[in-house]
Amino acid sequence: xxxxxxxxxxxxxxxxxxxxxxxxxxxxxxxxxxxxxxxxxxxxxxxxxxxxxxxxxxxxxxxxxxxxxxxxxxxxxxxxxxxxxxxxxxxxxxxxxxxxxxxxxxxxxxxxxxxxxxxxxxxxxxxxxxxxxxxxxxxxxxxxxxxxxxxxxxxxxxxxxxxxxxxxxxxxxxxxxxxxxxxxxxxxxxxxxxxxxxxxxxxxxxxxxxxxxxxxxxxxxxxxxxxxxxxxxxxxxxxxxxxxxxxxxxxxxxxxxxxxxxxxxxxxxxxxxxxxxxxxxxxxxxxxxxxxxxxxxxxxxxxxxxxxxxxxxxxxxxxxxxxxxxxxxxxxxxxxxxxxxxxxxxxxxxxxxxxxxxxxxxxxxxxxxxxxxxxxxxxxxxxxxxxxxxxxxxxxxxxxxxxxxxxxxxxxxxxxxxxxxxxxxxxxxxxxxxxxxxxxxxxxxxxxxxxxxxxxxxxxxxxxxxxxxxxxxxxxxxxxxxxxxxxxxxxxxxxxxxxxxxxxxxxxxxxxxxxxxxxxxxxxxxxxxxxxxxxxxxxxxxxxxxxxxxxxxxxxxxxxxxxx
Amino acid sequence: xxxxxxxxxxxxxxxxxxxxxxxxxxxxxxxxxxxxxxxxxxxxxxxxxxxxxxxxxxxxxxxxxxxxxxxxxxxxxxxxxxxxxxxx
Numbered sequence: 001x002x003x004x005x006x007x008x009x010x011x012x013x014x015x016x017x018x019x020x021x022x023x024x025x026x027x028x029x030x031x032x033x034x035x036x037x038x039x040x041x042x043x044x045x046x047x048x049x050x051x052x053x054x055x056x057x058x059x060x061x062x063x064x065x066x067x068x069x070x071x072x073x074x075x076x077x078x079x080x081x082x083x084x085x086x087x088x089x090x091x092x093x094x095x096x097x098x099x100x101x102x103x104x105x106x107x108x109x110x111x112x113x114x115x116x117x118x119x120x121x122x123x124x125x126x127x128x129x130x131x132x133x134x135x136x137x138x139x140x141x142x143x144x145x146x147x148x149x150x151x152x153x154x155x156x157x158x159x160x161x162x163x164x165x166x167x168x169x170x171x172x173x174x175x176x177x178x179x180x181x182x183x184x185x186x187x188x189x190x191x192x193x194x195x196x197x198x199x200x201x202x203x204x205x206x207x208x209x210x211x212x213x214x215x216x217x218x219x220x221x222x223x224x225x226x227x228x229x230x231x232x233x234x235x236x237x238x239x240x241x242x243x244x245x246x247x248x249x250x251x252x253x254x255x256x257x258x259x260x261x262x263x264x265x266x267x268x269x270x271x272x273x274x275x276x277x278x279x280x281x282x283x284x285x286x287x288x289x290x291x292x293x294x295x296x297x298x299x300x301x302x303x304x305x306x307x308x309x310x311x312x313x314x315x316x317x318x319x320x321x322x323x324x325x326x327x328x329x330x331x332x333x334x335x336x337x338x339x340x341x342x343x344x345x346x347x348x349x350x351x352x353x354x355x356x357x358x359x360x361x362x363x364x365x366x367x368x369x370x371x372x373x374x375x376x377x378x379x380x381x382x383x384x385x386x387x388x389x390x391x392x393x394x395x396x397x398x399x400x401x402x403x404x405x406x407x408x409x410x411x412x413x414x415x416x417x418x419x420x421x422x423x424x425x426x427x428x429x430x431x432x433x434x435x436x437x438x439x440x441x442x443x444x445x446x447x448x449x450x451x452x453x454x455x456x457x458x459x460x461x462x463x464x465x466x467x468x469x470x471x472x473x474x475x476x477x478x479x480x481x482x483x484x485x486x487x488x489x490x491x492x493x494x495x496x497x498x499x500x501x502x503x504x505x506x507x508x509x510x511x512x513x514x515x516x517x518x519x520x521x522x523x524x525x526x527x528x529x530x531x532x533x534x535x536x537x538x539x540x541x542x543x544x545x546x547x548x549x550x551x552x553x554x555x556x557x558x559x560x561x562x563x564x
Numbered sequence: 565x566x567x568x569x570x571x572x573x574x575x576x577x578x579x580x581x582x583x584x585x586x587x588x589x590x591x592x593x594x595x596x597x598x599x600x601x602x603x604x605x606x607x608x609x610x611x612x613x614x615x616x617x618x619x620x621x622x623x624x625x626x627x628x629x630x631x632x633x634x635x636x637x638x639x640x641x642x643x644x645x646x647x648x649x650x651x652x
Contacts, residue, residue: 378627415596415638424636428594428626503588510587519587 055131055203055287062119069117070096076162078154082181083310087154088117091142092162092174094184095125099262099312106454106463114262115310118142123209123283126264128174128186128306130200131289137198138166149173156180169194182311183321188304192296199295202304204266205287211238212259221335221448225278225286227255228329236278245279254327255286256309261450263333267307270326313450315347335448342441351451360464361457364446364540371438372547378431392421439544446536457539460491464536468492489531492538497527499545506552567612578604594636599626606641618642 064072075086075096085097097115104110115124130139140146146162154160159177166172175187192198215223215238225236229250236246255276256265266288268274273291278284294302307325311317313334322330336343346367353363395417403410418424446452453465460470468490470476473483476491500523510516530538578600586600595602602622607615618641625635 378629411596412638415636419637424594424628426592426594426636427628428592428634428636429589429599430623430625430627432589432592433623507587507589515583515587518583522584 055205063121064119066116066120069119076154076160080156080178080180089146092146093125093127097310126206126308128204131203132200138168140164140172181317182309184308186306190296191301192298195298197297199293201290201293203287203289204306206257206264208284223259226258227276229253233332241278242280247277249275255288257286258333261313263311263313265309267327269305337444339437339441342437343445346441347445360452360455361539364536365543368540368543375435452536461535465534467532468535492535493527493531496530496538496542497523499542503545503549571607571612574607594626596638599623602641609644
């Protein structure tokens with residue numbers, strides 16, 4: 001009886017765990033909205049700005065459309081083969097950037113607009129600058145109006161230089177370059193024309209007004225603040241930062257904000273110690289500030305280089321950057337998880353099959369089959385003893401009869417028989433346990449894969465990264481109405497449930513009646529849960545079930561043939 | 565204290581495995597007591613570290629490939645202080 005209660009408790013807690021993330025609105029999102037209302041009352045004040053250099057970071061509360069906002073200020077246009085956008089001359093911020101190769105959704109032709117100007121609803125921008133102790137020195141702010149020197153359009157191999165004069169003998173310059181992919185290199189320069197020595201601290205900051213609308217809030221994927229500081233990966237959720245700001249110091253590394261598919265990252269000049277801060281102050285902010293100032297003597301200059309990534313998380317591109325620009329562990333911005341050593345090679349295998357076959361869904365099916373084939377010898381290793389088993393049937397029946405009231409005695413007697421006959425029909429648990437990391441790795445890899453985004457499979461699956469759009473509740477589109485989203489249970493999830501049901505039927509039902517009942521609902525339960533998952537995952541799960549059934553059928557058939 | 569808590573979590577996971585996973589796999593035990601019983605007893609008897617080591621050693625032997633250390637049959641958890649321990 002006690003046992004039963006434990007089972008029920010486990011079943012209930014599991015369903016809470018699973019259902020929570022699948023159906024309940026991410027608590028993060030609600031919290032963020034509440035905080036925002038409160039946040040508007042507190043003003044931007046660094047308590048100890050007289051001893052610590054402070055970063056200018058007032059956020060504008062206006063809310064105008066992206067188009068109007070872009071028209072309001074003068075801009076330097078930028079474009080390469082992957083990104084396009086512009087840099088605002090007010091504050092010299094990178095605040096307008098789109099990914100040319102990624103559409104918002106499969107039906108539209110609009111490309112993904114990632115960075116947005118500060119007056120818009122989903123403001124998200126990157127800025128660089130200089131801070132001073134006590135704000136005694138007039139440094140450029142996000143309201144300063146910069147002047148373009150020379151080249152007026154930013155493209156590959158044609159940098160743009162911006163200039164701002166503080167009116168008291170300091171001239172600030174920024175030379176901005178872009179490469180073929182997603183990297184901005186910003187060289188900041190200060191020229192001191194005054195008669196006094198000046199000390200300035202370079203910084204860079206990311207500001208984001210809202211958490212992304214498509215935040216998954218799902219525990220197998222980290223979305224939010226991220227940093228690698230002195231080789232150590234740090235991950236902080238949006239709601240952690242709302243509660244308290246986190247300051248860390250490091251000698252090398254990078255900081256950023258990561259989404260499921262997109263990212264921004266700031267990389268300080270190498271060899272410089274810096275302070276990284278994640279905070280929420282009317283908006284989410286991630287910044288770094290060098291710990292030691294640049295000391296600029298009268299009529300001298302100082303320089304500082306900052307790298308900014310605004311990227312789609314393409315595995316090869318990110319890996320290439322980590323290597324070429326020597327940025328430590330930048331590849332960890334793609335959340336490969338604990339099974340890193342499985343997940344990443346698996347990704348390359350799937351990507352290879354994808355390029356070979358031209359269809360991501362077929363690549364998933366192929367990789368699933370390949371993994372099953374690798375483990376098949378383990379599963380079928382004990383065929384031979386299965387045949388011998390048949391010969392022992394009469395002896396087994398005798399033992400069963402002898403010990404029919406004592407299960408332990410029976411098991412012991414059977415084991416002794418196996419020992420005497422030198423056989424054992426069971427394959428043991430290691431062959432199964434060994435496969436678990438692989439299946440988890442496939443699952444994780446498919447969940448995070450940008451490469452699967454907007455990739456079609458057969459028929460009605462136009463996007464493997466979205467859930468199956470069909471539903472049994474309008475007979476898969478035969479009836480002219482659209483049920484509410486929790487009733488969208490598509491063909492693939494139902495196939496998954498069916499295959500799982502068949503797989504269960506191949507094994508003896510559990511003897512405990514409650515357990516047996518729960519097991520009956522297991523396929524239905526998983527069908528409902530998986531209905532809202534990326535269809536690529538459901539395809540993988542279904543194929544895997546079919547292969548399990550096929551394997552079991554094959555083994556049984558082979559065994560009977562041998563005994564005849 | 566923490567180790568007791570961890571053992572509690574591990575025992576819970578074993579229960580979870582027994583209930584939800586094991587029936588899906590069919591009959592596959594090569595040993596008596598089964599691996600899950602063995603792990604449960606060894607964690608209770610020997611604590612987190614030693615119990616964990618015994619459990620890992622047992623699972624690593626639970627396969628049919630003899631040259632890779634595969635084994636089977638009756639295999640009891642080593643006893644502590646020569647006190648005999650029943651199968652539970």
